[in-house]
Amino acid sequence: MSRLEQRFADLKAEGRAALVTFVTAGDPGYDASLAILKGLPAAGADVIELGMPFTDPMADGVAIQLATLRALNAGQTLAKTLQMVREFRVDNTTTPIVLMGYYNPIHRFGVQAFVEQAKEAGVDGLIIVDLPPEHDAELATPAQAAGIDFIRLTTPTTDDARLPRVLERSSGFVYYVSVAGVTGAGSATTEAVSSAINRLRRHTDLPISVGFGIRTPEQAAAIARLADGVVVGSALVDKIATANDFDQAVKNVLQLCSELSQGVRKARVG
Template identity: 90%
Template sequence: MSRLEQRFADLKAEGRAALVTFVTAGDPGYEASLAILKGLPEAGADVIELGMPFTDPMADGVAIQLATLRALEAGQNLAKTLQMVREFRTGNQTTPIVLMGYYNPIHRFGVERFVADAKDAGVDGLIIVDLPPEHDEELATPAQAAGIDFIRLTTPTTDDARLPRVLQRSSGFVYYVSVAGVTGAGSATHEHVEQAIARLRRHTELPISVGFGIRTPEQAAAIARLADGVVVGSALVDKIAQAKDAGQAVDDVLSLCSALAKGVRNARA
């Protein structure tokens, strides 16, 4: 059983949803980003999505675009992102880490080298937003052969004809993007999310995590009553942008993570 499968199985036994947190690797700098990464599990994150900075993050809103720019300006690259995971694993062997981003940096790095290095570093899953299932042979197939889960995005516009194709080779969990648009967009209604999750459950037995537009403990709790996982990204990234220095960025991200975790944990109490 992979770390992702184990984590979702454990949380299902506990009767609660997972808090899935997103931060961009290298934002606001390597050391502060590593401190955030290492602190997230203790602050209540159950699964961590770690963004791989890329110069053209077309699916992301302003907050994560700016985070990517800060990381790149600080010298972050794919090799350093994998090194962050290695350093994280020296103290944590249980929290799943999912790398999220775009195919271009992986293609330039070399797929075979990337898959081997990611597995060796302790990466558990990949979310590659610009690689549809028609291109599985590019990365999904070799990644899964190495034991790395390949997590698919589904959206409100993924209809019943398309959904089976998207989910066919998915593993780890399904990430439901609850609103059409870029990251940081407005949140969906409770009724919409409830209906979307019911539809997804007819097509897959994988855990379903819901993201986009979740910013507060109250919003996180509302989604946690419906889904297997609650994804929060832009709200955490905004704390870094608003901080006066790297130390405050670390503290503020972890403080918000703790508040979100309490919301998720109390949702079904």
């Protein structure tokens, strides 16, 4: 089993959802970002999404756009992001890491080199928001051939006619974007999320993680009662933006992660 498969299987056996945390690699600087990355599992993160900074993050709201700018201004590159994963893996061989971002930096890096180095570094999955299934040959096919899961985004506007195509070669888990719009947008009602999850389960046996607009332990708990995973990104990134220094940024992110984890863990099901 892949690390993602193993993690979701273990949590299902425990009767709870996964806390999936998103942070941008290199934000607010390499050392602080690495400290956050290394600290997230102990703070309760079950799966980590690590954003690959890109100059045109069209699917992201203000919080993650600013995080991307901070990272790029601090000198973050795709090569450094892969190095962060390598350094994380020195002490942690069990927590899944998913790289999330856009295709352009990977294309410029070289797909074959990227896939090889990502696998070697210990990357478990990819979420590439601007590569639809019609372009699987670009990256999804070589990544999956190397043993890296390719995770698809589904949205409220992904209808039943489109879903089979989107999910056909998905692996790892399905990321349900609960509201139409950019990251950090308002949250959906639990009724809408429940209905969407039921619809998705008719099309796939993969774990379903829900994100966008989840900011508090209470919101995380509500989604954890419905989904296999709860994704939180902008709320964590905001803790970096409002910190006075790097040390406080690390402390504040890990504190919120711990609080979110407690919310998710209290929402045990089964």
